[in-house]
Amino acid sequence: MKVDWDHLQFFLVLARAKTLTNAARIIGVEHSTVARRIQALELALGTPLFKREASGYELTLEGLALVPRVEQMEQAFLQIEKPHQPLQGRVRIGTPEGFGTAFLANLLAEFSKQYPLLTIDLIPVPKMIKLSHREADIVISIDRPKSGPYIITRLSDYCLKIYGSKKYLAENPPIEKLADLTQHRFVNYIDDLIYSPELYCLERIPLQLNANFRSSSILAQQIAVSAGAGLAILPKFLADDKSELEQVLANEVRFTHTFWMLTLVDLQHEPRIKLVWDYLRSQADKQQGLLMD
Numbered sequence: 001m002k003v004d005w006d007h008l009q010f011f012l013v014l015a016r017a018k019t020l021t022n023a024a025r026i027i028g029v030e031h032s033t034v035a036r037r038i039q040a041l042e043l044a045l046g047t048p049l050f051k052r053e054a055s056g057y058e059l060t061l062e063g064l065a066l067v068p069r070v071e072q073m074e075q076a077f078l079q080i081e082k083p084h085q086p087l088q089g090r091v092r093i094g095t096p097e098g099f100g101t102a103f104l105a106n107l108l109a110e111f112s113k114q115y116p117l118l119t120i121d122l123i124p125v126p127k128m129i130k131l132s133h134r135e136a137d138i139v140i141s142i143d144r145p146k147s148g149p150y151i152i153t154r155l156s157d158y159c160l161k162i163y164g165s166k167k168y169l170a171e172n173p174p175i176e177k178l179a180d181l182t183q184h185r186f187v188n189y190i191d192d193l194i195y196s197p198e199l200y201c202l203e204r205i206p207l208q209l210n211a212n213f214r215s216s217s218i219l220a221q222q223i224a225v226s227a228g229a230g231l232a233i234l235p236k237f238l239a240d241d242k243s244e245l246e247q248v249l250a251n252e253v254r255f256t257h258t259f260w261m262l263t264l265v266d267l268q269h270e271p272r273i274k275l276v277w278d279y280l281r282s283q284a285d286k287q288q289g290l291l292m293d
Contacts, residue, residue: 003041003044003045004040004041004044005073005077006037007037007038007040007041007044008041008070008073009027009074010023010027010034010037010038010041011037011038011041011049011063011066011070012067012070012071012074013026013027013034014034014038014050014057015050015057015059015063015067015134016090018055018056018057018058019056019057020034020035020057038050045062045066047060047062048060048062048063049062049063049066050063058133059133059134064133064134067134068264068266068267071270072270074089075089075270075271075272087115087117087118087271087272087275088115088117088118088272089118089119089272090118090119090120090121090137090272091118091119091120091121091137091138091272091273091275091276092121092123092135092136092137092138093108093120093121093122093123093136093137093138093139093140093276093280094123094125094129094131094135094136094138094139094140095122095123095124095129095139095140096124096125096126096140096141096142096218096259097124097125097126097217097218097219098124098218098219098222098235098237098238099124099140099158099235099237099259100122100123100124100125100140101124101219102219102235102237102238103237103238103287103290103291104122104124104140104280105122105124107283107287108120108122111276111279115275118272118275120276121136123135123136126195126216126217126218127195128141128143128195128196129141131148131150131262131263131264137263137264137267137270137273137276138261138262138263138273138276138277138280139261139262139263140155140259140260140261140280141259141260141261141262142196142198142199142257142258142259142260143196143198143260144258144260145260145262149264149265149266150262150263150264150265151262151263151264151265151268152260152261152262153260153261153262153281154258154259154260154261155258155259155260155261155280155281155284156258156259156284156285156288156291156292157256157257157258157259157291157292158235158236158237158256158257158258158259158291158292159235159236159254159255159256159257159291159292159293160201160233160234160235160236160254160255160256160257161233161234161236161239161247161248161250161253161254161255162181162231162232162233162234162247162248162249162253163225163231163232163233163234163239163245163246163247163248164184164225164230164231164232164245164246164248165225165226165227165228165244165245165246166244166245166246167228167244168225168228168229168230168231169246169248171228172184175248175249177249177252178205178206178207178249178252178253179207181205181207181209181231181248181249182207182208182209184230184231185210185211185212185213185229185230185231186202186209186210186211186212186213186230186231186232187211187212187213187214187215187221187224187225187229187230187231187232188202188211188213188214188221188232188233189214189215189216189221190214190215190216191214193216194216198257201233201255202233204255205253211230212229212230213229213230218234218235218238219238221234222234222238222239222242225239225245226242226244226245231248233253233255236290236291236292236293237287237290237291240290254293256292259284261277261280261281263277
């Protein structure tokens with residue numbers, strides 16, 4: 001079986017771009033050319049590589065299996081073509097919204113300056129990023145997968161506490177003991193949109209507490225608390241640098257969660273993946289003061 005390398009390049013671009021239009025723009029051809037190349041590759045391999053969904057072209061199981069093999073070929077080709085060039089390519093990192101935005105974005109911005117030919121895609125979203133669907137190369141999650149072809153490491157623990165704005169706390173009943181919380185408004189997640197049981201923190205406090213402001217976004221919750229909407233359980237790395245916020249019952253209410261970092265087994269030895277993986281581990285170790293007490 002003879003497979004045209006050009007067809008494989010078109011395949012890799014479409015796998016990343018998701019639509020014919022985007023892939024065509026990246027390559028600099030008509031979208032019909034991309035479609036023809038993909039059809040020719042599928043014919044040569046004897047299997048469909050994509051399925052058409054509302055969101056665009058999604059990889060089939062065969063397509064998912066082919067991606068890492070073609071990426072290895074791509075990296076080898078780049079090294080042959082430009083053996084003395086710095087590390088290049090793309091690394092896509094999926095993270096929880098707050099961690100990606102408040103903690104990682106600044107660190108990765110500094111990292112990217114050191115590797116100008118390396119493209120970093122940071123995806124901080126309030127949902128689970130599916131590594132198995134190739135939505136990212138590295139995923140940081142608050143849930144540890146029970147099974148799968150993954151390399152998994154414990155990135156770091158992080159703590160969460162109750163916070164309120166200084167203005168809100170000054171205008172409402174004082175909080176000296178746990179029972180005093182029943183006199184206060186709370187900001188929390190929307191029950192039916194919560195994506196992990198780890199996020200149920202307010203519900204673990206042994207009191208009848210009601211949320212008057214709810215959002216699926218932890219960043220929106222923090223902004224609402226800063227604006228005086230009420231109290232909320234927030235990660236230390238998100239709230240401690242906000243001068244308008246103050247910890248409440250700091251010695252009595254405290255939650256500890258874990259960030260897990262994972263990648264697919266077949267990606268672990270990719271130089272660009274290993275570089276970013278090692279960097280994230282080292283920064284998590286160095287930044288323990290932001291993550292934990």
